Amino acid sequence: MKPMETIRSEDVKEGMRFSAPVFFDDGKNMFLAEKKPVTPFHLSVLSRWSVPYIVTYGKPLGSDPGIEDEAEELEAVSEVEEAEELEELEKDTFSFSNIVRKKLTDVSSWKFYSKAVKNIQKFFADYKEKRTADKALIDDSIKLLYKLVTDDKNFALTCVCCKFEKTPFYPLAAIDTAVLSAVLAQEMSLPPRALVHCISAAFLHSLEMADYAALLVKAPASVQKNAVLNVNENELLRECVQKTVNFAAGTLMYPREVISAFSQRYERWDGTGSPEGRKAQEIDQGARVLAVCCNFYSMITPEPAGAGMLAYDAVKKLLDEKDKKFDSGVLKAFVRAVGLYPPGTFVLLNDSSIAQVVSNNPDAPFVPSVQIIKSSSAGDDKTGKLIDLNGEKSMLIVRAINPEEDKNSVNR
Helix, strand or coil: CCCCEEEEHHHCCCCCCECCCEECCCCCCEEECCCCCCCHHHHHHHHHCCCCEEEECCCEHHHCHHHHHHHHHHHHHHHHHHHHHHHHHHCCHHHHHHHHHHHHHCCCCHHHHHHHHHHHHHHHHHHHCCCCCCHHHHHHHHHHHHHHHHHCHHHHHHHHHCCCCCCCHHHHHHHHHHHHHHHHHHHCCCCHHHHHHHHHHHHHHHHHHHHHHHHHHHCCHHHHHCCCCCCCCCHHHHHHHHHHHHHHHHCCCCCHHHHHHHHCCCCCCCCCCCCCCCCHHHCCHHHHHHHHHHHHHHHHCCCCCCCCCCHHHHHHHHHHCECCCECHHHHHHHHHHHCCCCCCCEEEECCCCEEEEEECCCCCCCCCEEEEEECCCCCCCCCCCEEEHHHCCCCCEEEECCCCCCCCCCCC
16 A cells, blocks of 8 residues: 655645545544545644644545545535435434434433433522521532533533523523533542632522523613623622622532632633632633633523534634633643533534434544444445444545534434
C-alpha cells in the first residue's frame, strides 16, 4: 500500500476536497470524509487543537476540475438520498418515539433519574407556593444523581440530551444541569464532596431562575426588554440571587463552597462578569464548572428562552468562548466528558442509517460509539447494532440530527 500523503495544517483551505478520507495526524481518527469540503469549523479544529498536519491516501480534488465536478455531483445525489431517507422516517414517527422511550426506561439506572426529577418537581412546587420545602427531597435527589453519574455516566448524559415527555422546565433544568455538573466534576477528578457541592449549586441556580422568571413576567415591558444576566445591572436578578443565597444558607444550611459556586457563576474568566468582576483563578472552581454546564444547557433547551440548538453546535459555541467567558481547562474537561456528540444525540451516518450516540471517545471526539436506530437497508438490517466508529474505516457521522427541525425523524 502506498504511504499516506501529509498535508500541513496551514496549507488546508476552506472548500478543499480529497479523493479519499482524511485523518488527523495519528492516522486513525477521521478528520474529513471522502469528497466532502473543508468548512470553517474544520479549520478551527485544526487551530484549536494545535494539529500540525493531516494525512490521506487520496489527493486534493481541486487540482482536477473533472474529478471535482464528479464530486459535486455525487454530493448532490447524496443530499437527495438523505432528504428522501428523512422523509421516509416521518412515517415511522410514533414507533420510533416508542423505541427511544423503551430504551431509556428499560435501563435500571432510569429509576435514579426519574425519582430525582419527581423529588425536585415537588420541592419546587412547595417552594413556589411558599409551603414548607422538605430538604429531604433535595438530599435524596443528590444521592440519586451521585449514584447515577458514578454508576453510568453515559446513560446520565443520555437522559439530559434525549427528552421524550413534558416535565415543568425549572425542576427538569435543575436535574439536568446537576447531572452535567457532576459529570464534569468527575472528569476533573474532583473529590466526592466537591461533586456533591456542584449538584447542590446547580439546584440553587434553577431555583433562582424560576424565581427570576416569575418576577420578570410581572415587570414592566421596558424592564423585560432590557433584562440582562448581570447581577450589577439587573435589580430583579440581584434580588433573586440574594433571596436564594439566604434560603440556601438558612433553610438548607448549605456550606460556603456551595454558596460560592452558586453566587459566582455569573463571573467570567476574563473579568467581565458580575457581581464582583472576578477573573481567572479568583473565581471559585465550582462556579467555573457551573458556568459551563448552565450555558451549555441553556443553549440545547428551547425553553423558556433558550436557543434549542444541537448539543454538537452548543459545544462548538462554548469552545469559541474559551479564555473569554470560560476556563479553558474546565472546557477541555467538558469536551472530554461530554464529547462533540454527547450520548443521546441522534446522528445521520454516511450510509443513511440513523443512530444514537451511546458513549463518546474522549481521545477522538468525532468518532463516538453509536447504536443503529433505523437501518438504511432492509436487506442488511443493522438496527440495534452497537458500532464503535473509532474502529470503523467505512462508517462516519454526516451530521447530528435536530429532532425538531428534521421533521420527526427522531423524537426527544
